[in-house]
Every structure is written in C-alpha cells, then in structure tokens.
Amino acid sequence: MTAQRIALITGANQGIGYALVEGLAARWSPQDLVLLTGRDPARVTDATARAAAAATTVARVEGAQLDVTDTGAIARMAAELGERYGGIDVVVSNAIARMTPDLPQEEQADEFIDVANGATHAMLRSFGPTVRPGGRLIVVASSLGTLGNLDERLHPLLENASLEAVESLVESWRTAVHAGTAQDLGWPKWINVPSKVAQVAAVRAVARERRGTDLPDGTLVAAVCPGLVDTATSRPWFADFSRARTPAQAAAPLLDFILAEPIDPATYGELVRDGKVLPWHSGSPADPNVTPANR
Secondary structure: OOOOOEEEEOOOOOHHHHHHHHHHHHHOOOOOEEEEEEOOHHHHHHHHHHHHHOOOOOOEEEEEEOOOOOHHHHHHHHHHHHHHHOOEEEEEEOOOOOOOOOOOHHHHHHHHHHHHHHHHHHHHHHHHHHEEEEEEEEEEOOHHHOHHHOOHHHHHHHOOOOHHHHHHHHHHHHHHHHHOOOHHHOOOOOOHHHHHHHHHHHHHHHHHHHHHHHHHHOOEEEEEEOOOEOOOOOHHHOOOOOOOEOHHHHHHHHHHHHHOOOOOHHHOOOEEEOOEEEOOOOOOOOOOOOOOOOO
C-alpha cells in the first residue's frame, strides 16, 4: 500500500462500523486517514470525536456524511476522494438498516433492501475503480449469504450472475415481497436471507470481473461475516447473547483478515468468517416459520 493510506467505512456511527474505525485507527500510522461515514451528520460528528480521542487511536480519523441509499452521493464521494487522494486503500461497505420483529416484513423491506443491497451495489460499482493496487474492497455480510440458504429453484438465478443481473433479481424479489407472491416463487419468508445471499452474489460478480488484475496486484475483493454481535440491531431478535461478540471483538478478526499481507487467493471473491471461506453452496433453506439468526 502507499505511504499515506486512506480508508472509508460506511455505517460507522456505532456497532461494528465504529469498532472497525477505532480498530483500524489503532493499527495504522499517524500519516494515515480513516474516514468515518454515516447518514446523520450529528451522529457522524459525535462518533468521529469519540474515535479521534480514543486512547488507542494513532491514525487520523475524519467524519463525512454519506447516505448510502443515495447512489448519486456514493458516486460523488468516490469521485471526490479519488481525485483528492489518487485512490483509496480500504473500502468497507458495512451499513445496515435495522429491522424489528414487531412489524411485518413487507413494511420494512424497502429500507432494508435499499441499504443492504442497493448500497452494496453502489459501493462496489463506484468505489471499485478508486481502490488502489494492493487495496481492499470489502462488504460486511452474513453466514446467511451462501446460496444453499435459498430454495434450489432460485440457485440458477444467482449462480455466476453479473452485478446487473443481481440488481435486477433483487428488484423482482422486492416486487414479489410487496405483492405477497415471494414465498410462492421460492423466496424465504425472512427478507434478510435473500438480501444477504444477494450481497454475496454481488461481491462474487464484481470479483469475477476483477480477479485477473487484482490478484497479481495483491488487491482483495471479499465479503466478511462478523458472527453474532451484540448490537442494537441484533438485540430485538435474540434472547441469548452469552456467545455473542462485542463490536470490538467482532472487528478484530475482520481487521486481521482485511489487513493480512499477502492476501490468500482462496479467499478472493468469497464470503469469509474468522479467516475461513464459507463455501458458496453451503447452507440449507430454513424453516419458514422460524426467524433465522442474522449471523
């Protein structure tokens, strides 16, 4: 990587995103810059101040407002940062919309899909070209993101799909959710499952296009799974957090993987948890009457 390294993390006001900012700022050098982004300017300002003042912080931490549901804003920020710094070394697409079990899935689908999927697509498309040789383009996903978690009828739709095909499929699934026909078509009841699979499919699509140039340069494109983390987003869904990680505990192995040199080619374009690849075809469709863990 370059003498001055630049990182950008979305959804970084709290939870895993904030822990990634704090952890990366502790591992990098004073000349390096970690950009903490979020939708709410006041929360970005507060989180940035906390991260910059942390006892472990070494690198510079700066905040920037970014609404990841605004694809134009993502494109503009990528262009501005590319022009200002000549590229970015680490991009982590981490933002997630919160769901609650007290509301019907279809009432929460649009915001969840816009953040988890629309933003992932936009981050991959806009920031991919700004990643410097030897850099990292990472999407925080879930172990639910393997193809085996979907009905076999859906597998051909996502197997080797392009980013454009994944985007189109996400929109057709969204339409089916609102029409009440999604389950008849084979989609799971719980929207986080198709959303997570589509996230990983998007990463795989971009990785297929870039692999030939990225691997010789030591550039990594991958999805990562943090495991069960005790956050405000996961709290409503679980009764037992005895085995959950704190955000800082979850961020540590993610950073170990992101910053590892040299990269392991076997992890390129894959979903990785604790440094190990979760095979794309692993998993099995869940009981439609059971809420799956947002692992």
